[in-house]
Amino acid sequence: MTGSLLLNQPLQRWLAGAPAIKLFAGLLLLFALLLVLANALVVNFPAWMAGVPLWVATLLLAPQIKVAQRKQIGVLLLVGAAGLVFAGWSGSGGRYLLKAVEGNQMLLAMLIGVSFLRLVALAGIAASEQLPRGQRALQQTLLSTHLFASVLNISAALIVGDRLRHARNNQPLQPEQGMVLLRAFSTCAFWSPFFAAMGLTLLSAPGSQLATLVLFGLPLALAALLFSAWEISRNPEAENALGYPLQWSSLWMPLVLAVLVIISHLIWSELAVLTLVTLIAMVFSFIWLALTRGIKGLNDVGQHITVGLPGLCSEIALFLGAAVLAAGVSATMNALDISVAPEHFGALEACITLVILIVVAVAGMHPVTSVVLAGSLLATSVTDPNLLGLTLLMGWAVGVGLSPLSGIQLTLQARFGMSARAMMWANRYYALLIVPLCCATLYGYEWVTDMGTSG
Numbered sequence: 001m002t003g004s005l006l007l008n009q010p011l012q013r014w015l016a017g018a019p020a021i022k023l024f025a026g027l028l029l030l031f032a033l034l035l036v037l038a039n040a041l042v043v044n045f046p047a048w049m050a051g052v053p054l055w056v057a058t059l060l061l062a063p064q065i066k067v068a069q070r071k072q073i074g075v076l077l078l079v080g081a082a083g084l085v086f087a088g089w090s091g092s093g094g095r096y097l098l099k100a101v102e103g104n105q106m107l108l109a110m111l112i113g114v115s116f117l118r119l120v121a122l123a124g125i126a127a128s129e130q131l132p133r134g135q136r137a138l139q140q141t142l143l144s145t146h147l148f149a150s151v152l153n154i155s156a157a158l159i160v161g162d163r164l165r166h167a168r169n170n171q172p173l174q175p176e177q178g179m180v181l182l183r184a185f186s187t188c189a190f191w192s193p194f195f196a197a198m199g200l201t202l203l204s205a206p207g208s209q210l211a212t213l214v215l216f217g218l219p220l221a222l223a224a225l226l227f228s229a230w231e232i233s234r235n236p237e238a239e240n241a242l243g244y245p246l247q248w249s250s251l252w253m254p255l256v257l258a259v260l261v262i263i264s265h266l267i268w269s270e271l272a273v274l275t276l277v278t279l280i281a282m283v284f285s286f287i288w289l290a291l292t293r294g295i296k297g298l299n300d301v302g303q304h305i306t307v308g309l310p311g312l313c314s315e316i317a318l319f320l321g322a323a324v325l326a327a328g329v330s331a332t333m334n335a336l337d338i339s340v341a342p343e344h345f346g347a348l349e350a351c352i353t354l355v356i357l358i359v360v361a362v363a364g365m366h367p368v369t370s371v372v373l374a375g376s377l378l379a380t381s382v383t384d385p386n387l388l389g390l391t392l393l394m395g396w397a398v399g400v401g402l403s404p405l406s407g408i409q410l411t412l413q414a415r416f417g418m419s420a421r422a423m424m425w426a427n428r429y430y431a432l433l434i435v436p437l438c439c440a441t442l443y444g445y446e447w448v449t450d451m452g453t454s455g
Contacts, residue, residue, distance in 0.1 A: 172417025
């Protein structure tokens, strides 16, 4: 049997037309994902081995990262590398260097695995649908985009935003539409197991539990969404705005996946949540493609490896840079025997940390960097990792929503013509509500845990 008969025709066409560098980088990212899963499920080997293909793929794809992002990532790498060199010169940097090479690989494996869900989610988007108008349409768009984004991250906001812009003949989005996308996306960080915020939090607050973080984070997201819906009902301009309430064909997936993750975590509690999320996302995507697309699903997977996975290079590079920074800072502080952590990390300290995280986010620091640093700096004083985890999730969700320099806001500004000043002004009442509400939740969590301990 000839080699051509061993491959189906769609797969042959994909292999023949794939750009070599992107194809190789995509395969490296897939290989890194498989190594991480193998290390978690089958055999144990040094974790840095799975980090190597991540670094190689990122170096190959570096030219396609935007200049501004390259500068930001370069700063992280330079500062982190300087710390590692100093610690190495002091004779204590070896293990931190390996941590830098590992590069947040569990989180990156989750991002790569979850990205395959786009192949499922895009099937529920109707490109030619007549869009409804008015306050109710925007409120429905807020909720449905939130559920959609809870699995697909920023891709959901872009998909819905592109559809709204198309309906406006490629004119900039209305302020009400932009605010709906911003709130729907940013509030996912409070609770979603498929969001990068949750993955990084579970790594930065070792011992924190997914069920607890979701239990306390979900009401915050609900409160933020209800307040946003109330703002829409009070805004007369919303009556003239188009909405895009997604259909059940695209909304069932986030609900099913969230339930699967929670149930699987209860059954296989010994497995890390990031491993479960990655596995469920991959298995779910492949089963769905096999049932609905058949042999054509192989072509979809091939296209995603060639285009979708390389398209993650900016996020992957940012997480790798944050890993180097965290390793460098930790190595330097260890070499100098310095600790900035408070003697006790309770609700008050959590609230102070939350405010600092929000302030540095508004100033332009990416939450990946601030969350990793906060986790490493506070680790020695934390006795309740769930309290730290909740703080980090809140800092991410609120910081991204309020900062005009966050990734989602910059995207809304550049892609959809939104005004940074207008979004800041529109967020003024939201900020006054959500920050005190987060602090009240932190104190409420401490009170509940203290009652449980004393009882």
